[in-house]
Amino acid sequence: MNHNAIATLENRHVLITGASQGIGLEVARLALAAGARVTLLARDGQRLQQAAQTFSADAQRVYTVQADVTDENAIARGFAAAREHAGSINVLVNNAGQARSERFDRMDAQFWNQMMQVNLTGTYLCINAALPDMLEQGWGRIVNVASVAGLKGYGYVTAYCAAKHGVVGLTRALALELAGKNITVNAVCPGYTETPLLVGAVANMVEKTGMTPDKAKAALASNNPQGRLVQPQEVAHAVLWLCLPQSSSINGQAVPVDGGEKMAG
Structure with missing residues (x-):
């Protein structure tokens, strides 16, 4: 490890949800x-183990936790298990999320609550669980x-829109509360990204409109002025940047990673 490297999270414990x-x-x-030492947290135990196995070379720095972010x-x-294994949590990345589409007049309260629980309440619960460590250390990053x-x-x-607007509002308000504690809180706001979550959106469009999967994908990509889907690695680089010690002046921001869509809109 190059100790002079700019992008270093050595001696930091990073916990990632939806990992x-x-x-x-x-x-x-x-x-x-x-x-960094990394805890991968996800709901699906089998997928979690498969993910961990891709990091076999760094196995001693990887820990897995199977948990549902909606379950306090x-x-x-x-x-607590992650802390025991890898020490105090220094960095929390709230990535777990779920996107479902439905016409407003066909939604029921259960549908609404599910979107709120996974996308917004889950974010709150995870911050609530990690924040005591950061306050005790006098340093932290929440993305x-x-x-x-x-x-x-x-x-x-x-x-989904209401829940994600809530996440951005939570980010901005908490960033101000913690600004004097050497803890930053930021959000990354991807456009349509080529992930398993997008597969569900495409399938839904195919079912409801009769489009081919390729046409549905192209329709989503057309929202991006660059005319393409965002790649997961591009979003991850933005997240990592906000986690670094050098990013201490970036606080309360909602950073779009969308090829210019938000600007164009």
Whole structure:
């Protein structure tokens, strides 16, 4: 390890939710490369083990926790286990999320609550579990993976949009509360990104419109002025940047990673 490297997280413990695939897995890859100890947290135990196996060369710095971010007790237990294994939590990346689309007048309260629980309440519960460590250490980084849907509106995903707007609001308010404590809170807001989450969106479009999967993908990519889908690694690099000690002046920001979509909108 080059101790003079700019992008270093050596001696830091990074906990990532939704870490078994997509953006979370790419963040884990970059955090390990930057020298961190990494806890991968996800709901699906089998997928979690498969993800961990991809880091066999760094196995001694990787720990897995199976937990659902909507379950307060499971999160408390999971974070305690991570702490026991890898020490106090220095960096929290809230990446777990779920996107479902439905016309507003066809949504029920259960649908609404599910989107809120996974995307917004889960973010709150994880911050609540990690923050005591950061306050005790006098240093910390919280990065919430929100969405461009946290910065603008999209039809047919009102519950998801509302939840992600909530994540951005939480980010901004908490950043001010913690500004004097050497803890930063930021959000990264990806546009349509080529992840397993997108596969669900494409399948939904195919089912509802009769489009081919390729056409549906192209329709989503057309939101991006660059005319393409964002790649998970691109989002992960933005997340890592916000986690670094050198990023201490970046606080309360919602950084779009969207090829210019939000600007264009």
